[in-house]
Amino acid sequence: MHARSRWLMVSIGLGIMLNPLNSSMVAVAIPDIQNAFGLDYTTVSWIVFSFYVSSAVAQPVMGKASDLFGRKRIFLAGLVVAFAASLLAPLCSSFGWLIVLRIIQSVGTSMMVAVGMAIVRIHITEKRSAALATLSVFLSGAAAIGPFFGGLLTSNWGWEAIFFVNVPFALLGFFLSWKNIPEERSTDSTSSLREWLRRIDVPGIVLFTAGLVMLFIGLLSIEHGGQINVTGIVLAGIGLLLLVVCAAYELRVGTPFIPLRLFVRYPAITRVNMEFMLANLLFYAVFFGLPSYLQQVRGIDEFHAGMLMLSLGVCSLAISPAAGIWVGRQGAAPALRASAILMVFGAAGLAILQPDSGLFILFLILAAFGIGNGLNGVAMQAALFAAAPKEVIGVASGLFNTFRYLGTVLSSLLTGIVMSGSFNNAGFRTLGICLFSIALLLTILSLQKRGPVEHS
Known part of the structure; x- marks a missing residue:
């Protein structure tokens, strides 16, 4: 070069x-x-x-x-x-x-x-x-x-x-x-x-963003002080309505911000995106939730919490080359199943975590999620390429990244709802149970047979 x-x-x-x-x-x-x-x-x-x-x-x-x-x-x-x-x-x-x-x-x-x-x-x-x-x-x-x-x-x-x-x-x-x-x-x-404003689908962006934000504000404020907050329910309802209106609009517009017609036309792409969203929800719930748990519940300082969290990223990076070889030889399905199973074990570890659990146990949990994420990152890309015909791969790739972000946002939403404002060991174990259920769902999806690409 x-x-x-x-x-x-x-x-x-x-x-x-x-x-x-x-x-x-x-x-x-x-x-x-x-x-x-x-x-x-x-x-x-x-x-x-x-x-x-x-x-x-x-x-x-x-x-x-x-x-x-x-x-x-x-x-x-x-x-x-x-x-x-x-x-x-x-x-x-x-x-x-x-x-x-x-x-x-x-x-x-x-x-x-x-x-x-x-x-x-x-x-x-x-x-x-x-x-x-x-x-x-x-x-x-x-x-x-x-x-x-x-x-x-x-x-x-x-x-x-x-x-x-x-x-x-x-x-x-x-x-x-x-x-x-x-x-x-x-x-x-x-x-x-003028051309840019015509092409970017401003109404679709506004409806999508406003609906998502209103839904999250409502869901996070439904429970307050041990009581149901009616305002939160109303805001969540408005957000959901805006997202429904957004979906109806996007199905009609010529250049939609979110190409929903692609989901209808290619169910295999829909499945890949849903799996990718769930996998990112699992990974980022740990990525953002565990540092707060370590500092606020376990009393570990920022530096040592960061050192421990480094193992999550290192495991993910380290497994990626081997994941590429594995996926190249056997396809995406085996790696996706292994990733889901590892996340099941990691989430189970969170669900039974005790205040006096050793750092080695935490490392094993982080390693399970890190290796699972490394396998998932490579295999999901391969699954997307297998599911999407060449004529829509550009649009499908953009949508794929959108679902990555949705999974990340949902992970923080879930953590915020479960913790109800403050971190404690019981709440974190409840979060682990929720993640265990989601990981089981991801495993079930990964075990299902993947159909061929559907061409028009």
């Missing part, structure tokens, strides 16, 4: 890693943020909700924007947005403003993820597969080290450090990207803006 190509890889890698890094660093910082603003766990979990809901919406939207405004422009703009949000977020005096800046940070980092892979595909012609694999290492590696990095920063400099640390990365990334990403043909910004 030529020197210019290597510098381009470094430039793109520094940008795209900010999204998984910032989504994962916060896992260990949640208790510190909770204490700083005097919040219960249910409220502070919006620091997770807001980031993933924003990413789920921003990435496909910004991918379309890059086709019209230019990929380099979108990538550089993303770095500027991420820089500004990361610089201002630690200065917030209220949790509400922190959430606003967290959303802006998510949009900025999503702009880079949405176009980074495309830039590499277009401008690197030699050893392209190795280049794309390298970008995947940036993404998965940043997610893996995020909890450890977050624990290290938070234990020494407080929760604010997980935002400030982005500033030098964004500055360096902007300089390298401005210098190394090739210029593209300029376009008419006015006509491009």
